[in-house]
Amino acid sequence: MLFRSILLGLPLVQALIVTPHDSHGHDHIHEVRRSLPDSWYQPEGHPIHDLFKRDTDDGADYPAVGSPAWSAGYPTGAPDTTNLPAAWVAALNAAVAAGKIPSIPPTTNTPGTNPVYPTGIDPSSPSVCSATYKCRIPGDIWDSPDGVFASSFDDGPSPLTPSLVQFLGGNNDTTTHFMIGINIIYYPSQFLTALNAGHDIGVHTWTHPYMTTQSNLDLLGQFGYTIQLIHDSSGGRVPRYWRPPYGDSDMRVRAIALEVFGLETVIWNQDTDDWDGTPDSIQAAMTRFLAMPKSPGLIVLEHEIASTTVNGFMTAYPMIKSNGWKFMSLAKAIADGRTYQNAEGSLSDDVESAGILVESTSTSTALPTTTLALVATSIAQSNTSVTSATSAANNLSPTPEISQISAAILHGGNLKQLASLSLLSSVLVFSHLLL
Numbered sequence: 001m002l003f004r005s006i007l008l009g010l011p012l013v014q015a016l017i018v019t020p021h022d023s024h025g026h027d028h029i030h031e032v033r034r035s036l037p038d039s040w041y042q043p044e045g046h047p048i049h050d051l052f053k054r055d056t057d058d059g060a061d062y063p064a065v066g067s068p069a070w071s072a073g074y075p076t077g078a079p080d081t082t083n084l085p086a087a088w089v090a091a092l093n094a095a096v097a098a099g100k101i102p103s104i105p106p107t108t109n110t111p112g113t114n115p116v117y118p119t120g121i122d123p124s125s126p127s128v129c130s131a132t133y134k135c136r137i138p139g140d141i142w143d144s145p146d147g148v149f150a151s152s153f154d155d156g157p158s159p160l161t162p163s164l165v166q167f168l169g170g171n172n173d174t175t176t177h178f179m180i181g182i183n184i185i186y187y188p189s190q191f192l193t194a195l196n197a198g199h200d201i202g203v204h205t206w207t208h209p210y211m212t213t214q215s216n217l218d219l220l221g222q223f224g225y226t227i228q229l230i231h232d233s234s235g236g237r238v239p240r241y242w243r244p245p246y247g248d249s250d251m252r253v254r255a256i257a258l259e260v261f262g263l264e265t266v267i268w269n270q271d272t273d274d275w276d277g278t279p280d281s282i283q284a285a286m287t288r289f290l291a292m293p294k295s296p297g298l299i300v301l302e303h304e305i306a307s308t309t310v311n312g313f314m315t316a317y318p319m320i321k322s323n324g325w326k327f328m329s330l331a332k333a334i335a336d337g338r339t340y341q342n343a344e345g346s347l348s349d350d351v352e353s354a355g356i357l358v359e360s361t362s363t364s365t366a367l368p369t370t371t372l373a374l375v376a377t378s379i380a381q382s383n384t385s386v387t388s389a390t391s392a393a394n395n396l397s398p399t400p401e402i403s404q405i406s407a408a409i410l411h412g413g414n415l416k417q418l419a420s421l422s423l424l425s426s427v428l429v430f431s432h433l434l435l
């Protein structure tokens with residue numbers, strides 16, 4: 001496939017290619033169907049067809065999910081914009097030249113406050129239309145169909161993912177997971193747990209930045225690597241939907257998502273603030289939302305990032321049904337119900353797998369310790385007022401470093417940044433891997 005050919009130019013990925021599958025200790029069968037169906041959501045001629053071209057060997061011969069060879073081909077922090085695959089850059093340049101990407105300057109971000117545009121740029125004008133400022137761009141998805149509770153969870157995968165999947169499975173339901181790329185690297189078995197159970201996977205960027213603060217090339221990396229990782233880890237599925245971290249998107253950001261990668265933007269119409277809430281506050285908010293008129297349908301922002309958020313959902317779940325709402329996975333509830341650009345769903349027959357959808361036997365990604373510091377550095381950089389995260393990560397020990405890093409991040413002047421929580425969870429796993 002073309003994508004693999006592009007990546008062959010990268011030294012890290014060369015290592016990825018030549019490493020035998022069985023070198024990492026996996027003993028399960030690892031074969032995938034050798035071709036994917038012909039139908040795509042995006043029309044022929046869209047760049048996504050070339051970026052994720054399907055050939056006879058597409059979907060085959062990928063490193064096992066969770067193996068060192070699998071994770072070696074991906075950035076450990078914010079993507080390096082000087083080393084992006086040439087095909088992505090070419091697709092962006094073509095879209096810009098065709099006038100499809102509005103020239104809107106990036107915002108700047110003061111921690112804990114909304115991103116701000118340069119003087120003279122109106123975030124509520126139709127030409128900018130920032131979702132942070134509640135401007136709805138036609139075509140973006142904020143509501144679900146009448147009477148439908150369109151379920152989704154952000155910031156996974158995480159250690160909480162299996163319990164969420166198990167709970168929904170017990171009720172014959174599934175959900176849509178808007179996943180952070182780097183968290184898939186850290187939680188591969190949890191990713192597979194969701195995928196194997198037929199849940200739907202969407203894009204929540206690589207490292208969870210405020211996307212309007214990013215340059216065009218930054219955006220390319222944030223979208224591209226997350227799509228590629230999901231594609232390479234799911235038998236060749238190309239995600240159809242993405243949700244911007246903090247709901248921060250505008251005409252430029254959504255245009256790059258759609259015109260280069262075919263991604264449609266999904267926001268929400270209600271928010272329980274579950275990540276910052278208590279069981280009581282989450283239930284109070286859910287009770288209020290579920291008593292509302294059923295037009296439009298509900299898209300409630302929820303997170304699989306902490307026991308409070310997952311338990312809050314589980315406690316509210318019976319109320320969703322008793323209030324007469326139809327519970328559905330978001331990706332199946334909106335538009336024509338197709339989860340992916342090139343497949344119906346996670347377990348649909350059109351991308352039948354002979355092996356990639358089996359449970360991973362891996363319990364860790366066995367990343368080298370040097371990687372830990374690199375990621376911790378990226379965390380520190382993503383929280384500008386954090387200064388001690390790196391040194392804390394360099395001295396990982398059972399519990400103190402967790403509170404140390406937690407304190408460093410959470411007291412870094414940005415309690416409102418969910419990225420802190422997401423990336424913190426990654427740090428927690430790193431510390432676990434070392435023990």
Ligand SMILES: [Zn+2]
Pocket residue numbers: 154155204208244245246418
């Ligand atoms: Zn998020």
